[in-house]
Amino acid sequence: MALTASTVAPFGFQIKLLDSHIFSVHSGSCLLLAPNKHRQTIIKCSAKVTGFGQFGDPSKLKMQVVDFGEKLWQTFPEPVKEFPWKKAEDIMLQRLLFLGKEAFKWSLITLFAFSSLSDILLSISKNKELLIPLGLFIGCVVSDIFKETSKELFPSSSAKEGGLKMNLVVIGAFFVFVKVVAAFLAVGGRVLLSHVGNGGLLQVLWVWRKIQEERNSDMPSLVENPE
Numbered sequence: 001m002a003l004t005a006s007t008v009a010p011f012g013f014q015i016k017l018l019d020s021h022i023f024s025v026h027s028g029s030c031l032l033l034a035p036n037k038h039r040q041t042i043i044k045c046s047a048k049v050t051g052f053g054q055f056g057d058p059s060k061l062k063m064q065v066v067d068f069g070e071k072l073w074q075t076f077p078e079p080v081k082e083f084p085w086k087k088a089e090d091i092m093l094q095r096l097l098f099l100g101k102e103a104f105k106w107s108l109i110t111l112f113a114f115s116s117l118s119d120i121l122l123s124i125s126k127n128k129e130l131l132i133p134l135g136l137f138i139g140c141v142v143s144d145i146f147k148e149t150s151k152e153l154f155p156s157s158s159a160k161e162g163g164l165k166m167n168l169v170v171i172g173a174f175f176v177f178v179k180v181v182a183a184f185l186a187v188g189g190r191v192l193l194s195h196v197g198n199g200g201l202l203q204v205l206w207v208w209r210k211i212q213e214e215r216n217s218d219m220p221s222l223v224e225n226p227e
Contacts, residue, residue, distance in 0.1 A: 109205070112198075112201055112205075115179070115198075116198045119191070119194040119195060119198060120132060122190075122191060122194075123191050123195070126187050126191065128187070128188070128191045131188075131191045131192050131195060132195050134192070134195070135191070135192050135193070135194065135195025135196045135198065135199060136195050136196075136198060136199035136202070137199060138196050138199060139175065139195065139196040139197060139198060139199020139200035139201070139202070139203065140199045140200065140202065140203040142196070142199075142200055143171055143175065143199070143200040143201075143203035143204055144203060146171045146174070147167065147168070147171060147203075147207065150167040150170075150171070151164075151167075154167070164211065165208070165211065168204050168207060168208055171200070171204055172200075172201055172204040174200070175196075175197040175198075175200035175201050175204070176197065176201070178193055178196055178197040178200070179193070179194055179197035179198070181193065182194045182196075182197065
Protein backbone atom coordinates (compact mmCIF):
# COMPACT_ATOMS: atom_id res chain seq x y z
CA MET A 1 0.00 0.00 0.00
CA ALA A 2 1.43 3.40 -0.96
CA LEU A 3 2.13 5.86 1.82
CA THR A 4 0.28 9.17 1.88
CA ALA A 5 2.04 12.49 1.69
CA SER A 6 1.98 12.77 5.49
CA THR A 7 2.14 9.59 7.55
CA VAL A 8 2.31 9.30 11.31
CA ALA A 9 4.86 6.70 12.38
CA PRO A 10 4.20 5.27 15.86
CA PHE A 11 7.18 4.63 18.09
CA GLY A 12 8.09 4.03 21.73
CA PHE A 13 11.05 4.78 23.98
CA GLN A 14 11.90 6.12 27.49
CA ILE A 15 14.06 9.03 28.58
CA LYS A 16 15.37 9.07 32.17
CA LEU A 17 16.69 12.32 33.56
CA LEU A 18 19.09 12.84 36.47
CA ASP A 19 16.29 13.82 38.85
CA SER A 20 14.48 10.52 38.34
CA HIS A 21 12.01 11.95 35.87
CA ILE A 22 11.14 9.39 33.26
CA PHE A 23 9.72 10.23 29.88
CA SER A 24 7.88 7.29 28.31
CA VAL A 25 6.92 7.68 24.68
CA HIS A 26 4.32 5.25 23.28
CA SER A 27 2.49 5.34 19.95
CA GLY A 28 2.60 9.01 19.24
CA SER A 29 2.29 10.34 22.85
CA CYS A 30 4.87 11.12 25.51
CA LEU A 31 4.04 10.20 29.15
CA LEU A 32 5.93 12.14 31.82
CA LEU A 33 6.19 10.31 35.18
CA ALA A 34 7.33 12.52 38.01
CA PRO A 35 8.26 11.34 41.58
CA ASN A 36 4.82 12.49 42.62
CA LYS A 37 2.51 9.66 41.50
CA HIS A 38 -0.52 11.99 41.51
CA ARG A 39 0.95 14.25 38.89
CA GLN A 40 1.39 13.12 35.36
CA THR A 41 1.82 15.18 32.28
CA ILE A 42 0.84 13.93 28.86
CA ILE A 43 2.81 15.38 25.98
CA LYS A 44 1.58 14.53 22.52
CA CYS A 45 4.30 13.51 20.09
CA SER A 46 4.16 12.47 16.50
CA ALA A 47 6.61 11.79 13.71
CA LYS A 48 5.73 12.58 10.13
CA VAL A 49 7.31 11.00 7.12
CA THR A 50 6.87 13.17 4.10
CA GLY A 51 7.85 12.89 0.51
CA PHE A 52 6.50 9.40 -0.24
CA GLY A 53 3.12 10.28 -1.69
CA GLN A 54 4.51 11.58 -4.97
CA PHE A 55 6.08 8.15 -5.67
CA GLY A 56 2.91 6.19 -4.98
CA ASP A 57 1.93 5.85 -8.67
CA PRO A 58 4.73 4.79 -11.06
CA SER A 59 2.72 5.85 -14.11
CA LYS A 60 2.41 9.41 -12.81
CA LEU A 61 6.13 9.50 -12.09
CA LYS A 62 6.86 8.31 -15.64
CA MET A 63 4.55 10.96 -17.08
CA GLN A 64 6.30 13.63 -15.05
CA VAL A 65 9.70 12.49 -16.35
CA VAL A 66 8.46 12.48 -19.96
CA ASP A 67 6.88 15.89 -19.53
CA PHE A 68 10.10 17.24 -18.05
CA GLY A 69 12.07 15.84 -20.99
CA GLU A 70 9.73 17.47 -23.50
CA LYS A 71 9.95 20.81 -21.74
CA LEU A 72 13.74 20.54 -21.61
CA TRP A 73 13.84 19.71 -25.33
CA GLN A 74 11.75 22.80 -26.13
CA THR A 75 14.37 24.99 -24.46
CA PHE A 76 17.08 23.87 -26.92
CA PRO A 77 17.80 26.11 -29.94
CA GLU A 78 16.61 25.09 -33.41
CA PRO A 79 20.07 24.07 -34.77
CA VAL A 80 20.35 21.53 -31.96
CA LYS A 81 16.89 20.13 -32.71
CA GLU A 82 17.57 19.85 -36.45
CA PHE A 83 20.90 18.09 -36.00
CA PRO A 84 20.75 14.44 -37.30
CA TRP A 85 21.46 12.75 -33.99
CA LYS A 86 20.43 9.29 -35.21
CA LYS A 87 22.81 9.41 -38.16
CA ALA A 88 25.60 10.71 -35.93
CA GLU A 89 24.98 7.83 -33.53
CA ASP A 90 25.22 5.29 -36.36
CA ILE A 91 28.45 6.82 -37.65
CA MET A 92 29.93 6.85 -34.16
CA LEU A 93 29.07 3.18 -33.62
CA GLN A 94 30.62 2.25 -36.96
CA ARG A 95 33.80 4.14 -36.11
CA LEU A 96 34.02 2.51 -32.71
CA LEU A 97 33.59 -0.95 -34.24
CA PHE A 98 36.24 -0.18 -36.83
CA LEU A 99 38.69 1.07 -34.20
CA GLY A 100 38.00 -2.01 -32.07
CA LYS A 101 38.68 -4.34 -34.99
CA GLU A 102 41.88 -2.50 -35.87
CA ALA A 103 43.11 -2.56 -32.28
CA PHE A 104 42.36 -6.27 -32.00
CA LYS A 105 44.07 -7.01 -35.33
CA TRP A 106 47.26 -5.13 -34.49
CA SER A 107 47.41 -6.62 -31.01
CA LEU A 108 47.32 -10.11 -32.56
CA ILE A 109 50.00 -9.14 -35.08
CA THR A 110 52.20 -7.76 -32.29
CA LEU A 111 51.73 -10.94 -30.26
CA PHE A 112 52.61 -13.04 -33.30
CA ALA A 113 55.76 -10.97 -33.93
CA PHE A 114 57.00 -11.42 -30.36
CA SER A 115 56.18 -15.14 -30.46
CA SER A 116 58.08 -15.60 -33.73
CA LEU A 117 61.07 -13.72 -32.36
CA SER A 118 61.04 -15.92 -29.27
CA ASP A 119 60.99 -19.06 -31.45
CA ILE A 120 63.93 -17.79 -33.49
CA LEU A 121 65.97 -17.04 -30.37
CA LEU A 122 65.16 -20.50 -28.99
CA SER A 123 66.30 -22.14 -32.23
CA ILE A 124 69.58 -20.22 -32.19
CA SER A 125 70.22 -21.04 -28.53
CA LYS A 126 69.64 -24.77 -29.17
CA ASN A 127 71.72 -24.81 -32.41
CA LYS A 128 68.61 -25.61 -34.48
CA GLU A 129 68.95 -22.79 -37.01
CA LEU A 130 68.33 -25.07 -39.99
CA LEU A 131 64.85 -25.88 -38.69
CA ILE A 132 63.78 -22.24 -39.08
CA PRO A 133 63.53 -22.13 -42.91
CA LEU A 134 62.32 -25.73 -43.04
CA GLY A 135 59.45 -25.06 -40.64
CA LEU A 136 58.49 -21.80 -42.37
CA PHE A 137 58.42 -23.51 -45.77
CA ILE A 138 56.27 -26.39 -44.50
CA GLY A 139 53.87 -23.97 -42.84
CA CYS A 140 53.44 -21.85 -45.98
CA VAL A 141 52.86 -24.92 -48.16
CA VAL A 142 50.33 -26.45 -45.76
CA SER A 143 48.50 -23.14 -45.41
CA ASP A 144 48.24 -22.77 -49.19
CA ILE A 145 46.97 -26.35 -49.49
CA PHE A 146 44.29 -25.66 -46.88
CA LYS A 147 43.24 -22.48 -48.69
CA GLU A 148 42.88 -24.21 -52.06
CA THR A 149 41.06 -27.15 -50.47
CA SER A 150 38.57 -24.83 -48.79
CA LYS A 151 37.90 -23.17 -52.16
CA GLU A 152 37.11 -26.54 -53.70
CA LEU A 153 34.95 -27.72 -50.80
CA PHE A 154 33.08 -24.42 -50.37
CA PRO A 155 33.13 -22.68 -53.76
CA SER A 156 30.11 -20.47 -53.05
CA SER A 157 31.48 -19.05 -49.80
CA SER A 158 35.06 -18.80 -51.05
CA ALA A 159 33.93 -16.71 -54.02
CA LYS A 160 32.82 -13.98 -51.60
CA GLU A 161 35.28 -11.85 -49.68
CA GLY A 162 33.64 -12.58 -46.34
CA GLY A 163 33.67 -16.33 -46.93
CA LEU A 164 37.33 -16.32 -47.94
CA LYS A 165 38.26 -14.32 -44.86
CA MET A 166 36.38 -16.78 -42.67
CA ASN A 167 38.36 -19.64 -44.24
CA LEU A 168 41.57 -17.77 -43.48
CA VAL A 169 40.49 -17.29 -39.87
CA VAL A 170 39.90 -21.04 -39.50
CA ILE A 171 43.29 -21.83 -41.07
CA GLY A 172 44.99 -19.32 -38.79
CA ALA A 173 43.30 -20.85 -35.74
CA PHE A 174 44.66 -24.26 -36.80
CA PHE A 175 48.25 -22.97 -36.92
CA VAL A 176 47.81 -21.26 -33.56
CA PHE A 177 46.78 -24.66 -32.20
CA VAL A 178 49.96 -26.12 -33.76
CA LYS A 179 52.06 -23.57 -31.87
CA VAL A 180 50.28 -24.39 -28.62
CA VAL A 181 50.91 -28.12 -29.09
CA ALA A 182 54.57 -27.42 -29.89
CA ALA A 183 55.05 -25.84 -26.47
CA PHE A 184 54.53 -29.26 -24.80
CA LEU A 185 56.99 -31.21 -26.99
CA ALA A 186 60.72 -31.81 -26.74
CA VAL A 187 63.18 -29.25 -28.05
CA GLY A 188 63.48 -30.65 -31.58
CA GLY A 189 59.75 -31.07 -32.15
CA ARG A 190 59.00 -27.80 -30.39
CA VAL A 191 61.33 -25.81 -32.63
CA LEU A 192 60.09 -27.41 -35.85
CA LEU A 193 56.36 -27.18 -35.10
CA SER A 194 56.71 -23.62 -33.81
CA HIS A 195 58.16 -22.50 -37.12
CA VAL A 196 55.56 -24.53 -39.02
CA GLY A 197 52.91 -22.54 -37.16
CA ASN A 198 54.76 -19.30 -37.87
CA GLY A 199 54.99 -20.11 -41.58
CA GLY A 200 51.29 -20.93 -41.78
CA LEU A 201 50.32 -17.73 -40.00
CA LEU A 202 52.63 -15.69 -42.25
CA GLN A 203 50.92 -17.16 -45.30
CA VAL A 204 47.50 -16.35 -43.84
CA LEU A 205 48.53 -12.76 -43.17
CA TRP A 206 49.95 -12.44 -46.68
CA VAL A 207 46.74 -13.63 -48.33
CA TRP A 208 44.65 -11.42 -46.03
CA ARG A 209 46.71 -8.37 -46.96
CA LYS A 210 46.40 -9.24 -50.65
CA ILE A 211 42.60 -9.36 -50.31
CA GLN A 212 42.59 -5.95 -48.61
CA GLU A 213 44.75 -4.43 -51.35
CA GLU A 214 42.48 -5.82 -54.07
CA ARG A 215 39.41 -4.43 -52.34
CA ASN A 216 41.03 -1.01 -51.91
CA SER A 217 42.05 -0.96 -55.57
CA ASP A 218 38.50 -1.84 -56.66
CA MET A 219 36.84 0.91 -54.60
CA PRO A 220 37.90 3.87 -56.86
CA SER A 221 36.64 2.05 -59.95
CA LEU A 222 33.30 1.40 -58.26
CA VAL A 223 33.00 5.08 -57.38
CA GLU A 224 33.77 6.17 -60.94
CA ASN A 225 31.50 3.52 -62.52
CA PRO A 226 28.65 2.81 -60.07
CA GLU A 227 26.86 0.66 -62.65
